[in-house]
Amino acid sequence: MIPRYTRPEMASIWEPQTRFKIWFEIEAHAADAQAELGVIPKEAAKTVWAKARNVTFDIARIDEIERETKHDVLAFTTHLAEIVGPEARFIHQGMTSSDVLDTCFNVQLTRAADLLLADIDKVLAALKKRAFEHKMTPTIGRSHGIHAEPVTFGLKLAYAYAEFSRARERLVAARKEVSTCAISGAVGTFAQIDPRVEEHVAKAMGLTPEPISTQVIPRDRHAMYFATLGVIASSVERLATEIRHLQRTEVLEAEEFFSEGQKGSSAMPHKRNPVLSENLTGLSRMVRAYAMPAMENIVLWHERDISHSSAERMIGPDATVTLDFALMRLAGLVEKLLVYPENMQKNLDRLGGLVHSQRILMALTQKGASREDAYKYVQRNAMPVWRGEGDFLTLLKKDPDVKKHLSDAEIEERFDLGYHFKHVDTIFKRVFGAA
Secondary structure, eight states, X not given: OOGGGOOHHHHHHTSHHHHHHHXXXXXXXXXXXXXXXXXXXXXXXXXXXXXXXXXXXOHHHHHHHXXXXXXXXXXXXXXXXXXXXXXXXXXXXXXXXHHHHHHHHHHHHHHHHHHHHHHXXXXXXXXXXXHHHTTTOEEEEEETTEEEEEXXXXXXXXXXXXXXHHHXXXXXXHHHHHOEEOOOOGGGSOTTSOHHHHHHHHHHTTOEEOSOOSSSOOTHHHHHHHHHHHHXXXXXXXXXXHHHHHHSTTTOSEEOOOOTTOOSOSSOTTOOXXXXXXXXXXXXHHHHHHHHHHHHTTOOSTTOOSHHHHHHHHHHHHHHHHHHHHHHHHHHHHHHOEEOHHHHHHHXXXXXXXXXXXXXXXXXXXXXXXXXXXXHHHHHHHHHHHTTSSOHHHHHHHOHHHHTTOOHHHHHHTTOGGGGGTTHHHHHHHHHTTO
């Protein structure tokens, strides 16, 4: 986690003190269940809670013990025993380290997902507000980066809103999939611990029992979680890339907010660069990169190994922290985005009416011309416009083959910009609902 791209709410989920607090809760809830089953004394379970519930764990002390034991969970339980006293011998009965580690990891991922869902909600709110603001603001749609047909800027934002709505649904599903608990002991057979302990811990920690584990919770769950984060990051980059293109000097249809005192270049005082969008592109690459080791972590030897452990210690915090920062930056970028309708109209007019070529093509075929001939008539009048040799409307009116099928009035009718937007309301209702 790099402080520059870290928000405190997400960072706190991955702090050592938080991790040890969760480890303690898992152990203490397991002790409660063991006590109810008569495996350990009820007073022992009560003592564990009484002596350690509000304690601040000594991270330096745990690290010191781990340097000797070379085992993180044993280092923790040893420190916990120093706090709890003799009753600590009843902690971790029948459990294995993965029970604590995997259950804790899933608690952390679940909490991280809750923050990310809140982030997506902020992005959605910003997109919806700006989409309705520019619902009928005409602009040019582009394919291959080339002028195609008119759209509205509201539709551009509606595309993104729909995409992030899908992202939210995927994250809800990924959260559910990773929200499992395993307290099943060595190789997952419950040989030394009752399955009812797992059920109790799962309920207490806000998880569901893993239907079947080996010694670890199956990592296909985690792979789907991180893959989902990667897809969300790609959606972030898609919108960021659109903004970067729209801010190019030759286009300048939209622009990142440039605050007073902000500098764009150390060398060129005039610069206003799309630095936030470019930053989002870079952050998105990192989040996607974390999906690959998560997929490779699915493949473990037999009932378990720890080849996944080192990767997860990095990708868990880094992927969630990075995406959290990116989503919040994107929400702010959309909220403050500067939009220039005048430049949009100027760009719409640059090709002298060529954006209406499909309407002329269709009109000709509806008046009797073959599609092949109609395409030829329209294209031969479009090409001079590209070269700056006239405007499309005038050339069409002078073309004898076009005039065989269409009157001047019928040609002009096909140059109505509003025609392209007649179904915007329908699209908005599909995307945003009755609102």
